[in-house]
Amino acid sequence: xxxxxxxxxSLSNLRPGESGLIREMRPTKTNLRHRLMEMGVLTxxxxxxxxxxxxxxxxxxRVCGYRLSLRKVEAxxxxxxxxxx
Amino acid sequence: xxSDLTTPSRxxxxxxxxxxxxxxxxxxxTGMRQKIANYPGVTVERIEGRLSFPDGTSAVxxxxxxxxxxxxxxxxxxxxxxxxxxxSTDSIPDLILCVVDATNLTxxxxxxxxxxxxxxxxxxxxxxxxxxxxxxLGLDIxxxxxxxxxxxxxxxxxxxxxxxxxxxxxxxTHTPSQKSRTWSLPKPIHHEHEELVDILRGENMSEPAxxxxxxxxxxAEDMGNxxxxxxxxxxxxxxxxxxxxxxxxxxxxxxVFVEARYAWITRVCSNVTKKSTSFQNPIGTxxxxxxxxxxGLVFFLAIMALLFYSVFTWATIPMDLIGNGFDxxxxxxxxxxxxxxxxxxxxxxxxxxxxxxxxxxxxxxxLSLCLCLLEDTGYMARAAFMMDKLLHGVGxxxxxxxPLLSSxxxxxxGIMATRTIESPRDRLVTILVAPLMGCSARLPVYxxxxxxxxxxxxxxxxxxxxxxxxxxxxxxxxxxAMAVAAVFRKTFLSDIPSSxxxxxxxxxxxxxxxxxxxxxERCWLFLKRAGTFILGVSIILWFLASYPKxxxxxxxxxxxxxxxxxxxxxxEPLIRPLGFDWKIGIGLISSILQREVFVSTMGTVYNLxxxxxxxxxVSLREHLQHDRNESTGKPTFTMLTxxxxxxxxxxxxxxxxxxxxxxxxxxxxxxxxxxxGYMTVLAYTVTFAVYRFGLFMGLDG
Numbered sequence: 001x002x003x004x005x006x007x008x009x010s011l012s013n014l015r016p017g018e019s020g021l022i023r024e025m026r027p028t029k030t031n032l033r034h035r036l037m038e039m040g041v042l043t044x045x046x047x048x049x050x051x052x053x054x055x056x057x058x059x060x061x062r063v064c065g066y067r068l069s070l071r072k073v074e075a076x077x078x079x080x081x082x083x084x085x
Numbered sequence: 086x087x088s089d090l091t092t093p094s095r096x097x098x099x100x101x102x103x104x105x106x107x108x109x110x111x112x113x114x115t116g117m118r119q120k121i122a123n124y125p126g127v128t129v130e131r132i133e134g135r136l137s138f139p140d141g142t143s144a145v146x147x148x149x150x151x152x153x154x155x156x157x158x159x160x161x162x163x164x165x166x167x168x169x170x171x172x173s174t175d176s177i178p179d180l181i182l183c184v185v186d187a188t189n190l191t192x193x194x195x196x197x198x199x200x201x202x203x204x205x206x207x208x209x210x211x212x213x214x215x216x217x218x219x220x221x222l223g224l225d226i227x228x229x230x231x232x233x234x235x236x237x238x239x240x241x242x243x244x245x246x247x248x249x250x251x252x253x254x255x256x257x258t259h260t261p262s263q264k265s266r267t268w269s270l271p272k273p274i275h276h277e278h279e280e281l282v283d284i285l286r287g288e289n290m291s292e293p294a295x296x297x298x299x300x301x302x303x304x305a306e307d308m309g310n311x312x313x314x315x316x317x318x319x320x321x322x323x324x325x326x327x328x329x330x331x332x333x334x335x336x337x338x339x340x341v342f343v344e345a346r347y348a349w350i351t352r353v354c355s356n357v358t359k360k361s362t363s364f365q366n367p368i369g370t371x372x373x374x375x376x377x378x379x380x381g382l383v384f385f386l387a388i389m390a391l392l393f394y395s396v397f398t399w400a401t402i403p404m405d406l407i408g409n410g411f412d413x414x415x416x417x418x419x420x421x422x423x424x425x426x427x428x429x430x431x432x433x434x435x436x437x438x439x440x441x442x443x444x445x446x447x448x449x450x451x452l453s454l455c456l457c458l459l460e461d462t463g464y465m466a467r468a469a470f471m472m473d474k475l476l477h478g479v480g481x482x483x484x485x486x487x488p489l490l491s492s493x494x495x496x497x498x499g500i501m502a503t504r505t506i507e508s509p510r511d512r513l514v515t516i517l518v519a520p521l522m523g524c525s526a527r528l529p530v531y532x533x534x535x536x537x538x539x540x541x542x543x544x545x546x547x548x549x550x551x552x553x554x555x556x557x558x559x560x561x562x563x564x565x566a567m568a569v570a571a572v573f574r575k576t577f578l579s580d581i582p583s584s585x586x587x588x589x590x591x592x593x594x595x596x597x598x599x600x601x602x603x604x605x606e607r608c609w610l611f612l613k614r615a616g617t618f619i620l621g622v623s624i625i626l627w628f629l630a631s632y633p634k635x636x637x638x639x640x641x642x643x644x645x646x647x648x649x650x651x652x653x654x655x656x657e658p659l660i661r662p663l664g665f666d667w668k669i670g671i672g673l674i675s676s677i678l679q680r681e682v683f684v685s686t687m688g689t690v691y692n693l694x695x696x697x698x699x700x701x702x703v704s705l706r707e708h709l710q711h712d713r714n715e716s717t718g719k720p721t722f723t724m725l726t727x728x729x730x731x732x733x734x735x736x737x738x739x740x741x742x743x744x745x746x747x748x749x750x751x752x753x754x755x756x757x758x759x760x761x762g763y764m765t766v767l768a769y770t771v772t773f774a775v776y777r778f779g780l781f782m783g784l785d786g
Contacts, residue, residue, distance in 0.1 A: 025340070032584045034304070037343040038154040039586070040192045054378045055474035058483070058585050066189050067589040069470045069483075074584055 009082055011047060012059065012075035019048035020080030028077045036074070040064025047080060093135060095144040096177065097255060098168055100200060101184030102193050103151030104463070104590035106212035106242060110184055111148040112599045113242045114252070138256040147178070150504070153192070155199040156301060160512070160750075161504040169203055170294050180206045180258060187217040187224060187239070188591075190358065194350045197233065198268060204261045204293040207235045208254050214239040215246075223359035232353045234262030243596060266296075268349035273334055274341055277327045278303060284323055285316075303327060304339050371592055376467050385471060388464075392455045393559070396448050403447040411440030430627055438623025438685035439616070445681070446608055449525050452494045453607040454600065460487070461595035466587055473585050479567045480574025481518075482511040483585050489515065489566070492522035493559075494607065496743045500750055508583035514573055516750060517760055518566040520743050523559045523735060525611075526681040530734050531555055533684050537706040538727035554728070558735050565736060565767065618678075623685050626675055630690055644668075644690060649675075663733065663769070664726050664776045668712070673733075680739035725779040729772050736768035 008023055022045050027033050040063055041047065047063045058071040101107040115134025132148040149168060150161040157163040171177050183200055185193040200207060209229075217224060230237045236254045240247035270278060278299050285295035302316070302324045316324075331338055374380050415432050422428040459465050465487050473483025481489075484506045492499030499519045506512040523531075539551045629649040635642065644650050645667075653670035660670055671690060676683040684705075691708035712721040738744065738761045747757040 028584070029582055031306075032586060034156065034339050034343070035154070035158055035586060037340060038156065038195060039588075040195070040347070042344065042347055043340070051372070051376060053376070053474060054382050054471050057474045057477075058470065060372075060376070060470065060589060064189075064192050066192060067591075069466075069473075069585065069587045069589055071473070071585045073582065074586070 007081075008079040010076045011049065011061065011078040011080055012072045014049040014080070014082070016049055016051050018082060018085070019046060020082040021045075022047055022078060023081050024079040026077035026079065028074050032070075032074055033077070036070070036078075039068065040066075041068070041078065046083075047078070093143045093145045095179045096147065097136065097144050097180045097182055098147045098149055098178035099182040099184060100149050100165060100169065100196065101151060102153055102186060102189075102196060104588060105151065105184045105186040105193060107151060107184040108148060109242045109596045109599050110210060110212060110240065111146065112596070112602050113245075113248065115146055136252070136255065138252060140256070142256070144180075144255070146182070152196065154196060155297065156304075158507040159505055164504075169200065169205075170297060171291075178205065180208065180255065182255065183207055183209045185209055185211050187211045187214045188220060188222065190224075190354055191347075191350055194353065195346060198346050198349065199297070201233065201235070201262060202266060202293060202296055206258050206261050207233075208251070208258050209233060209235055209237045210247075210251055211237055211239040212242065215241045215244075221360065225357040225359070228357040229353070232267070232356065234264035234267075268346050270345050271336075271341065274303070274331065274336060274338075277331065281320075281323065281327065284320055288317060288320065300342050303331070304342050306339070372467065372589075375464070376470060381467070381471055385468060388459070392452070392459075393556075395455065396452050400448040400451050404444050407444050407446070408440065411436060411443070415440075429631070430624065433689055434624045434627030435620060437688040438626070439620055440688075443612065445525060445529055446611060448528060449494060449611050450604060450608050452525060453604045456491055456494060457600045457603045458595055461593070461600060463590045463592045465490075466589050469587060470589060477585075479571040480514055480578070481567075481570050482506055482508065482515065482583060483587065485511065485515040488519060489522055492519040492524060494525055495611075496520040496522070496524050496740065497746050498607070500743065500746050503750070510578050511583045513751065513756065514570050514578055516747055517573065517756065517763075518570045520738060520740065520760070520764065521562045521566040521569065521736065523562040524740075526679070526740070527558075527734055529681045529684040531558060531731055533687070533706060533709075534722075534727040534731055537709050538722060538724045540724075554731075558731055561732065562735050565771075569763070569767070622675065622679070622682050623689060626682075626686055627689050630671070649690070662776070663772045664729050664779075666721055668721055669726070669730065676739055678739070678741040680734055680737075683734070719785075723785045725776065725784040728779065729776045732775050733768050733772040736764060736771055738764040 009020065011020075014020065022041065022043050025033050025037060025041070025043060028036075042064075045063055047061055050060045050062055050067065052059055053069075058069050059075050060067060060069050061075075062068075099107055099111055111132075111134065114136050134146050134148070135143050136146045137143045147168075149165045152162040152165045154162075155166050155169065157166045166172070168178060169181070181200055181203075183197050185197060197207075197209065211224070211226070211229075214224070224239070226237055226239055236258060238247050238251040238254055240251055242248075269275065281299040281302065282292070282295045285298055286292060290298065298316075302320070305324075307328075328338070375384055415436050418432050418436065419428065422431065459468070468490075469483040469486045472486045476483055476485050485503070487505075488499045488502040490499075491502050496519050499522070500516050503512045503515045503519070506515060535551045535554055539554050542550050544550050544553055626649065629652075630644060630647050632647060635646055638646065645654075649671045650667065652674055653667035656670045656674065657665075657667040660666075660673065665673070668690065672683045672686045675686040687709065688705050691705055691712070709722050710720075713719065744757045744761065747760060748754060751757070
């Protein structure tokens with residue numbers, strides 16, 4: 001069930017305004033994967049990076065109809081296929 | 086417990102996601118008839134109020150902390166789960182009021198689905214329906230009731246829409262949903278889950294609790310964690326085998342349960358919502374400015390500046406009024422009561438002591454008001470978002486921001502607010518440094534000493550020196566807190582990285598009622614302290630400073646020979662290196678349990694020293710300025726002494742209530758004792774350094 005050549009990017013590599021479809025949730029160092037999923041950050045959901053905090057971390061994203069903040073280290077384990085601009 | 090005569094027969098627990106409007110709804114339903122236990126020994130576990138029904142009966146309504154799920158990560162969320170799963174022995178709820186934000190049905194229904202699994206009677210209150218309408222979101226309420234199998238009542242707390250129906254529904258709902266559980270698991274998992282539920286039930290667990298625990302056990306990453314101590318070896322062995330089997334079959338055990346619920350939620354949502362073509366999810370244009378890299382920070386600093394400016398300038402007007410009121414009261418009592426011990430006790434002991442503290446209610450009012458407004462508009466979440474990186478750098482957490490800022494009002498609510506922090510170590514460090522933030526009880530001490538000993542000159546021609554000194558004391562507290570946190574994290578509290586997951590809720594107009602209830606509650610608690618503890622200490626101190634009576638002694642000699650005076654002289658060698666004499670020693674001893682007592686102590690001590698007790702008009706400040714050490718003839722207080730004293734008060738613990746709360750929140754004496762220890766050493770060392778430096782710079786000691 002290999003989809004057509006998709007290169008997956010990690011959420012932390014998106015630029016503000018870019019969005020994508022979540023393809024994989026890797027376990028995070030901080031054991032946060034389960035809670036993120038419970039809050040609607042699920043494989044198959046669309047996620048958009050809205051902005052980066054003034055000092056470069058954390059990130060603000062829009063997912064599941066609301067806005068959520070998470071650190072870069074956590075966003076690294078959310079893999080997305082970028083939407084075309 | 087509650088003051089009404091009839092005892093409510095039922096207990097209703099309100100649960101919901103953070104920012105779902107739960108607390109606003111709770112306040113609307115219970116009004117001022119609520120109780121926040123907030124004292125040593127009985128610290129806040131929950132907020133409860135009384136809900137009266139039209140038929141004259143009533144129920145206790147408990148406002149549980151907001152949570153996204155019944156798989157708890159923070160101490161706050163543990164409280165919710167313990168109550169819903171009936172693990173805690175008190176307050177087993179008869180009915181659950183589930184508060185659901187209509188503008189974010191999907192995520193809110195996740196918790197609802199977990200609550201429904203518990204087979205308790207449930208009523209769903211659908212909040213923010215006015216906002217949903219405005220966004221063009223149509224909701225089929227009857228359809229939602231049908232899907233969930235429980236009453237669903239749309240409400241708008243600000244206008245009162247739907248409240249009557251909600252109250253009637255809360256009165257009349259006695260049975261759980263008759264529907265069978267609505268979400269389903271893939272076959273193999275379903276089978277293992279059912280088997281595990283049966284085993285758990287065989288060990289005397291109720292069906293709903295077993296249902297919930299079985300999910301948690303199957304989804305657990307491994308069995309080595311401490312969370313498994315509640316289960317027998319038999320259960321754990323079985324779970325281990327299940328894990329192996331499901332892992333072999335290629336299931337992602339964590340994901341499968343969450344996805345199964347969301348599959349059900351997605352179906353429900355598409356059945357009951359109609360998004361009109363104009364439907365728009367608000368992007369939050371305000372944050373383009375308020376969370377901007379540059380303007381966001383500028384605005385943040387401006388807000389903080391305004392907050393402290395208002396507290397220190399606007400509050401002085403009502404403070405002076407209250408002060409004058411008490412002076413007037415003292416004069417009245419002086420004319421009505423015959424001269425003697427009783428008058429002395431009332432005027433110099435009770436009134437002087439309590440007045441010194443009550444004067445600060447306006448400042449506490451303003452500070453709590455500002456904090457409450459920032460919290461309820463949603464700005465605090467942005468502040469935490471912007472500050473996380475900096476706080477993380479010194480070993481704290483973005484979520485430490487709100488507890489630390491609240492600690493400027495009082496460390497007790499600040500320390501309790503740390504319950505939202507998931508990582509135990511982040512939370513502990515925040516608790517340990519929170520009392521270093523300049524709480525409002527320090528203000529009376531600062532204000533008195535600054536007014537008395539810091540000349541109102543301009544620094545570099547434009548900065549008023551008293552304001553600079555006051556600001557420096559606050560900065561000292563913050564810098565000390567950051568430094569201490571960094572040291573703790575580098576030494577004995579270093580460990581696993583923590584995470585930062587925080588919802589940034591839409592900006593909302595705060596509910597005036599909720600804000601007022603909160604602020605008045607805070608002021609009332611402060612006043613209660615003034616009326617009980619401080620009144621008591623003032624009277625005891627008056628006694629200790631007045632007895633044993635000497636014949637024909639001057640008031641100054643009398644004070645020196647009194648119990649309090651002797652105690653001050655005993656500790657004088659210890660505090661001499663800091664530039665303090667035995668009179669300040671009396672103040673230090675009396676304020677060990679509560680720092681603001683210093684001001685009333687000084688009030689009592691100096692009122693007693695007055696040559697003529699009818700002079701009345703000389704303020705405490707002037708007494709301090711003119712007081713001289715009787716052996717050396719030098720002033721007791723100089724600018725340097727005052728500064729040293731303020732530095733000491735900025736860094737020392739001196740608060741029994743905080744110690745009690747820390748003991749409770751950390752489950753033992755280890756951390757509060759450690760905290761008292763490190764703060765005392767810190768206060769003594771820094772004060773000593775400041776005193777030596779001051780002398781070196783040529784200031785008078």
